[in-house]
Amino acid sequence: MNIKLSVVDQSPVHGSHTKAEAPHLTIELAQLCDSLGYHRYWVAEHHDSVHFANPCPEILVASIASVTSHIRVGSGGVMLSHYSPLKVAECFKMMATLHPGRIDLGIGRAPGGTGLTSHALAFPHEPQHGDLYAHQSQMLEGFINGTLPADSPYKRIKVLPDSSPAPELWMLGSSGGSAGLAGHLGYNLALARFIDPDNCNPAIFEAYLKEWKKAGHPGQPNKMLAIACICAETEEEARLRAGTAVYRKLAAQLGQREDFLTPAEVQDRYRSMSASEQAAYDHILRGYTVGTPEQCLQEIEQLGHRFDCDEVATVTVTHSHQDRMDSYRLLAQHF
Template identity: 85%
Template structure:
């Protein structure tokens, strides 16, 4: 199987750099991945986070597209419940106009932050907590592709004077809840295994494919599996570097929030944990793809085969920006 390797980047706030540097480091990583031959580079959306520094993916996508040459650039994703479908369509169709054939518009249902930030983003209105997501996604598809029904009041709205450029539409999911909707509306589907590997099964893509066929869409939809991956020269070093991301997830499950810990700090805390907490930590680690380039690629190929998809996207979070760049360099040797 020929696998396209892509990137979903969360703009982590590395302990190795000042916090204000995090967005710039994402742009730097995107330029590297463009040179290394990665297929796409997507950016995530987070609000009120101490760990991730990108609340506005549309700005980051535009910045990255302007300083890269070949790689597709997009959102993974825009948290659509906060926004007007028309405005999202305007932003991404404009980017596709300026960077033809390179822009992806991925959307998700999750809030990307706390309940308080959802209220602030919706002000002066009340947040709808995703209850209107299906309707928003349908409207967004209509605005992007010019397919709004003639009996809707928005049918004659011109997104741009020349509205022909169309970003590639994707929907994000982590446990199957959006698969049927994506297939019904004709979105491509990205499955975020890195969020919830325990509930992320190949059957989700099957459900999606069946809904796509049932809706009568033409062509073959694109599917992508997004995984957490940390690569290093040795397996021991990869596991050590992975500790930063694994402990953040473990701490979140414990209701704790603090800046990223160094790998050595994580190791010390792990050694001081109870057996049950060590087991919980190990379970999270087992959901990551961690190891040498050969080990990581072996697992990537196994996952691609199991999920019957030819594109895998990697999410790499480390304490050091150097380690993040190094992981992508090592993986790229097998592209």
């Protein structure tokens, strides 16, 4: 199996730089990954976060596409419950027109923030909490591909600027809840193992393909597996750098919210943890792909075979922006 390497970027607020620099660092990393031959570069959506700095992926997608040449650029993803399917279609159709053959539109069901931000994004209406996600996803696909049913009141709407350029449509999932819907509607599927590795298994892709075939879609869809990955020259250094992301995830589970800690601060915290907290930390770390380039690539290939998936995207969160750049550079150089 020839595996393609891609990127999902959450635009972390690195402790090595100011918060205002985070979007610029995402663009810098995208340019590096373009030059290194990565296949795809996606940006995520988060609201009211101390850790992640991108609430509007459509703006970063447009910015990245304008300063790169070869890499596909997209959203991983737009949290569709907050938005009008028509407006999302218009934004991404425009980008597909400006950058033909390079734009992806990935959507997700999760809110990407707190309940308070969901209320503010929906104002003056009430938030949907994903209740209409299936209907919105179907409408979005109809606007993008011109396939709205004949009895739709929106059938006559022309999604400007033209009917031909279209982004590649993807749906995001982490534990299988969206797999059947993606297959039924004809979306490609990106499986976010980095969110919930304990419940992310190959059966999700199998269920997805079953629904795809049942719906009568032609050909084979694209599948992507997204994993948490930190690569360094030595395994010891990689595990140390991974501490920042691992502790953030543990802290979120414990209801804590603070800026990213340095690797040294994480080690200090680890030594003062209870045995159960240390066990929880170690469990999270085991769900990451961490090590030397050779170790990481071996695990990436194993995961690709296990999930029968020829594209693996890495999510790399570190305290230092340079450490993140190093991780992507090392992977590409040894791939």
